[in-house]
Amino acid sequence: MIKRSKKYSVFSLVKNALSYHENWQPAWRNPEIKKEYDAIIVGGGGHGLTTAYYLAKNHGIKNIAVVEKGWIGGGNTGRNTTIIRSNYLWDQSAAIYDHALKLWEGMSQELNYNVMFSQRGVMNVAHNLHDVRELKRRWHANRLNGVDCEWLNTKEVKKFCPVINTSPNIRYPVLGATLQRRAGTARHDAVAWGYARGADAMGVDIIQNCEVTEININNGNVTGIETTRGTIKSKKIGVVCAGHSSVIAKMAGIKLPLESRPLQALVSEPVKPVIDTVVMSNTIHAYVSQSDKGELVIGAGTDGYNSYSQRGGFNIVEDTIMAIVELFPLFSRMKMLRHWGGIVDICPDASPIISKTHINGLYFNCGWGTGGFKATPGSGWVFAHTIANDQPHALNAPFSINRFSSGELVDEHGAAAVAH
């Protein structure tokens, strides 16, 4: 999809090295806003950009605007802990997350952009009998769904991740773990930039610093949006704006089953390679991996109240660090460099909403809560299908907003890994 002259390759690297790297072209344009588009995507994070990309690539709709109030990848796309896995319990979730994982596997080649996808494995650790039963149930469920998963006993855990403390004398001893070897991490910024570049190359207009203030609706049909940079018309609008979904929904008079909460994360000073996998624990509530720069990337749980402030309480950070230090005593003297919060939109059943609404032409993709990053390409894939055909893809049909009336919830609290 990328034109040959713009393609990144060893030749373009050499050519630009000769001009001291001063002549690289911007990865995407800064276009003039047109009066009308065939589709508008509200939200220029990973999910919004993949939606635009697959609308253009799979469905031939290329007259698209992606409207972003800040800058590309400045929201939750740049605030997550970059973990990718598909070991979810229920059939519906396993199907959509594993579809996403398959897209991750070919992403760098497809986009001609290195997203640094590293299949280093994800271990979910069990600390008590209940954990063991629950994780073994998920292990079997995964295998029945064709998702790779293995069970490791304590010795095997120690062998796979030697720095973990497997002493039986700690408060929450390691009794075993599930391991998904295809899972891993990716560079989150590169995902946003790669899809932005790919979508732009197919003609998608990426409009930054443009905030939606109103949604125009006429007789139950959507007609366009009002923004801080003027009116933009379109008969199809896809809203993909995570923590602010309820705010946009309110403009259209829709109430969603979402609560927006802060989710915090932190990174340490960079050190030499020490942990070459991702370790997650539901019970003591922490997850850790090491970035290619050498920083430990540590995720916490959500703060227990609604907030849009992009910061949370220190008690959550303290709890998380306590858990990390118990599992990895050698990290006890590491200094933390940065700490931040993102606003996640949590559904009552910890599953997303990828759905039409009762307003024609208005679609919502939200409710990814604490685990949206891993689904980025799969989410865009099915949401593009929903927008293009005005009906859901088989993979996102179970994630309709109507499930809250029908009662057909997809309860993924166990596999969501972060307590809500």
Added chain:
Amino acid sequence: MLIINCPYCGEREQEEFSCGGEAHIERPKNPPDLNDDQWADYLFLRQNIKGLQYERWNHSFGCRQWFNVARNTATDEILAVYKMGEKPPALESNNPITPCGEPAIGSGNFSTSKK
């Protein structure tokens, strides 16, 4: 971290409390007459306001009493605390400018969306 003024115990750190979500949601008076959409509205749908929100808190590691808090969810500023059963105080909602420096414009802010 929030400092919450419990109406029974006074100011305490947020760690002692747990949030019970949106306040003033009444259980339907005629449950058998409700259709599925009305049940969904009562059970699951929430306003999830950016700005002034009335919410329930419980002093779970203190006196264990429930009470209501009026809080600006954009700034985390607590504007009022009042007891269960009392009517929510009429408050002027501050312009939700988040601490991360988000611009005052837009964001569905009450103060700007009605201009």
